Each structure stands twice: as structure tokens, then as C-alpha cells.
Amino acid sequence: MAVNLTAPRPGDLHPVPGLRIGVAEAGIRKANRRDLTVVLIDPGASVAGVFTQNRFCAAPVQVCRDHLARGDIRAMVINTGNANAGTGQDGLVRARSTCIALARKLELAPEQILPFSTGVIMEPLPVDRIEAGLPAALADAGPDNWLRAAEGIMTTDTVPKAFSRRLKIDGVEVTITGISKGAGMIRPNMATMLGFMATDARIDQSLMQQLALDLAEGSFNRVTVDGDTSTNDSFVVIATNQAAHPVVTSLDSPAGKALKAGMLDVARQLAQAIVRDGEGATKFITVRVEGGKTSEECRKVAYAIAHSPLVKTAFFASDPNLGRILAAVGYAGIDDLDQTKIDLYLDDVHVAVNGGRNPAYREEDGQRVMKQSEITVRVGLGRGTQADTVWTCDFSHDYVTINADYRS
Numbered sequence: 001m002a003v004n005l006t007a008p009r010p011g012d013l014h015p016v017p018g019l020r021i022g023v024a025e026a027g028i029r030k031a032n033r034r035d036l037t038v039v040l041i042d043p044g045a046s047v048a049g050v051f052t053q054n055r056f057c058a059a060p061v062q063v064c065r066d067h068l069a070r071g072d073i074r075a076m077v078i079n080t081g082n083a084n085a086g087t088g089q090d091g092l093v094r095a096r097s098t099c100i101a102l103a104r105k106l107e108l109a110p111e112q113i114l115p116f117s118t119g120v121i122m123e124p125l126p127v128d129r130i131e132a133g134l135p136a137a138l139a140d141a142g143p144d145n146w147l148r149a150a151e152g153i154m155t156t157d158t159v160p161k162a163f164s165r166r167l168k169i170d171g172v173e174v175t176i177t178g179i180s181k182g183a184g185m186i187r188p189n190m191a192t193m194l195g196f197m198a199t200d201a202r203i204d205q206s207l208m209q210q211l212a213l214d215l216a217e218g219s220f221n222r223v224t225v226d227g228d229t230s231t232n233d234s235f236v237v238i239a240t241n242q243a244a245h246p247v248v249t250s251l252d253s254p255a256g257k258a259l260k261a262g263m264l265d266v267a268r269q270l271a272q273a274i275v276r277d278g279e280g281a282t283k284f285i286t287v288r289v290e291g292g293k294t295s296e297e298c299r300k301v302a303y304a305i306a307h308s309p310l311v312k313t314a315f316f317a318s319d320p321n322l323g324r325i326l327a328a329v330g331y332a333g334i335d336d337l338d339q340t341k342i343d344l345y346l347d348d349v350h351v352a353v354n355g356g357r358n359p360a361y362r363e364e365d366g367q368r369v370m371k372q373s374e375i376t377v378r379v380g381l382g383r384g385t386q387a388d389t390v391w392t393c394d395f396s397h398d399y400v401t402i403n404a405d406y407r408s
Contacts, residue, residue, distance in 0.1 A: 018240025
């Protein structure tokens with residue numbers, strides 16, 4: 001069960017002018033489940049993407065990078081059930097064949113298609129099933145299918161993840177809507193498992209890649225479930241450029257800042273939803289590290305805490321064995337860290353001061369906080385003025401069960 005996360009309602013997700021989505025059952029791995037999604041993008045849109053840093057990246061990631069470099073993206077095809085990763089040259093051929101199949105039906109060039117896959121690694125992608133399912137997906141295409149798409153890209157997720165909001169740019173209302181999927185193998189290190197965000201705002205194409213990077217850095221690069229960086233992580237940002245406001249030509253302009261803030265809000269909700277739905281998760285944990293010399297070292301400490309199996313299992317058990325957190329701070333890789341300046345808080349409970357147990361700390365207070373479904377860990381390094389935040393979850397018995405049974 002996801003931690004304080006419910007499925008979105010269709011009415012909460014606003015259509016983005018210039019975008020249509022279709023979903024179908026193609027039987028890619030299992031029958032009677034939505035596993036094929038197409039996204040159709042009107043001419044004139046701007047598209048950018050951010051992808052996994054895993055050197056063993058999946059075939060569709062390699063094809064997407066190549067196609068994005070060419071520009072003029074008009075459609076996306078997304079399948080679940082099969083990651084098309086660890087499949088060598090044959091996987092590249094199959095990813096490109098998927099693009100060719102959709103391009104023929106849309107009368108586009110294959111290079112105008114972006115392919116995405118998620119699911120089991122090291123199995124051949126069933127292109128024949130995808131191609132057979134494309135007519136149904138295209139027939140289903142419409143502007144109101146965001147929730148169906150969020151459901152269609154799920155694997156071990158228990159809840160579809162989708163958020164939407166509207167704001168005004170230069171007095172003109174614009175829409176931002178996004179979906180994501182992911183519950184395990186989550187340590188994005190540049191993106192999420194799969195994330196797609198669209199807006200009808202008008203954005204200069206030259207800004208799109210930086211915008212995608214900034215959004216990923218402020219959201220998906222701040223979450224972890226299990227520390228594993230997937231082979232397929234992909235985050236795509238689409239601006240259909242159909243709103244009536246003047247083109248945003250700088251992310252530092254008032255219009256650029258307003259748009260980026262709105263998109264970052266949606267991106268963070270999508271990223272945090274992945275953590276809330278982490279495989280077997282029972283608790284959502286915010287790890288904030290303050291007082292660092294740089295935000296980078298703060299993030300390094302935060303991830304050391306968030307990745308620690310000992311810390312995560314302690315939170316699952318509501319066991320205030322909080323020396324595990326201090327140990328993670330110590331091995332995070334800050335060579336000149338002064339342990340006598342470290343402070344540790346659980347929500348409002350001051351656990352450690354000047355590197356040692358706070359004389360006023362009582363274990364029952366720590367346990368009270370750890371029994372909550374949402375917890376904030378706050379660490380003070382006493383080294384400077386910088387800070388950073390990471391979101392994670394606990395490790396439960398179900399995490400092992402889900403991953404042990406994943407292919408069965």
C-alpha cells in the first residue's frame with residue numbers, strides 16, 4: 001500500500017492542447033492489461049529528455065538520445081512488461097523497428113518517434129505484439145487519456161501517478177500535466193524510471209534541454225527507493241507551444257521563473273509519488289542536510305542516509321537505533337568532517353548534539369516519531385550555509401517478496 005498516495009481522478013488531470021494519448025492491451029508480457037501507450041504531438045512542439053547514467057542503458061534510451069538530437073519529435077511509443085535492456089544489437093534493431101511501425105501509421109519519419117520500454121531485463125522485445133497493438137492505441141487517442149496512460153505505464157506500481165496544474169504566464173492560462181511510473185530499482189541519478197511532462201506554454205527550443213535538466217535535478221534526482229540506478233530511466237518534457245502568451249526566451253525572466261516553478265511543483269509531486277509507492281514502503285522519509293560547505297556534500301550525506309539498508313529497516317521497525325544515521329553521515333565521504341559539530345533531529349526531537357546523544361533525548365520520543373507514516377530526518381553538519389534534501393522510504397519484508405517474485 002502506497003504511503004499517503006491515492007489514485008488521481010480523471011477530472012483532476014487537465015488536457016494539454018496539442019497532445020493526444022492512446023492506450024491499448026497488447027499482451028506484451030501478460031494478457032488483459034494496458035501495456036502499450038502512444039503519445040501524439042502536434043507539429044511545432046519542443047521536446048527534450050534526460051536519461052539514465054547507467055552505462056548499461058537500454059536500447060530505447062540509446063534510440064531516444066539519437067532521435068532527440070535530430071529534433072522535430074512528433075510521437076512517443078511506450079511499452080511495459082519488457083525493458084529491452086541487456087539485449088545487445090538485437091535490442092536496438094527491435095527498438096528502431098517499433099519506431100518504424102508507428103511512423104508508417106502516422107506517415108512520419110522513424111526519427112520523429114521516441115520509444116520507451118520498462119519491465120523485465122534481458123528478454124527480447126516482442127515487436128510483433130507492439131505492432132499488432134498500435135491500431136487500437138491510435139484509435140483510442142484523445143486529449144483526456146492522461147490517467148489511462150499513467151495506468152498503462154505501471155509495472156510493480158500499486159497506484160497510477162499523475163498530477164496537473166494550471167497557472168498564468170503573462171496573463172494567459174497555461175496547463176502542465178505529467179505522469180510517472182516507478183516503485184523499485186529507483187536511484188535515478190538523472191531521471192526517474194519513466195516520467196513524462198507536457199505543457200502548452202510557448203518555450204524557446206534552445207531552453208528545453210536546460211529546463212529538463214533543471215526539473216530533473218530538483219525532483220527526480222532527489223529520490224531513492226533502493227539505490228539501484230535503472231537501465232531505462234527516462235524523463236521527457238514537451239512544450240506544445242499552443243498557448244497565446246509571448247514565447248519564453250529566458251528561464252530567468254519573470255515568465256520563465258513562473259513556468260519553471262509550476263513545472264517543478266508537478267515534477268516533485270511525480271517524483272515523491274514514486275517514493276510513496278516504493279515497493280513494500282510503509283513510510284515516506286524526508287532527509288534534509290543543512291550546514292554544509294556545498295549543496296553537493298549535503299546531498300552526498302543525505303543519500304548515504306537514504307540508501308542505508310540498516311537505516312531503512314530501522315524505520316520500518318520503528319526502532320530508534322539512530323546511531324545508524326550517524327554512521328551513515330560518517331561514511332558519506334566528507335574527509336574533513338568534524339563529528340563534534342553534528343546535530344541530528346527526527347521531526348521536532350533533538351536526538352544528537354555536537355556529535356553525541358542529546359542529554360535531553362528520550363528513546364520513547366524517537367520511537368513516537370518513527371511510528372509515523374511521514375518522517376523528517378534533519379542533520380546539521382556545522383560546516384557552512386548550504387543545504388539539500390532527498391526523499392526516500394523504508395525497507396519492509398514486502399520489498400524482498402516483490403523482487404523475489406518479480407518474474408514469476
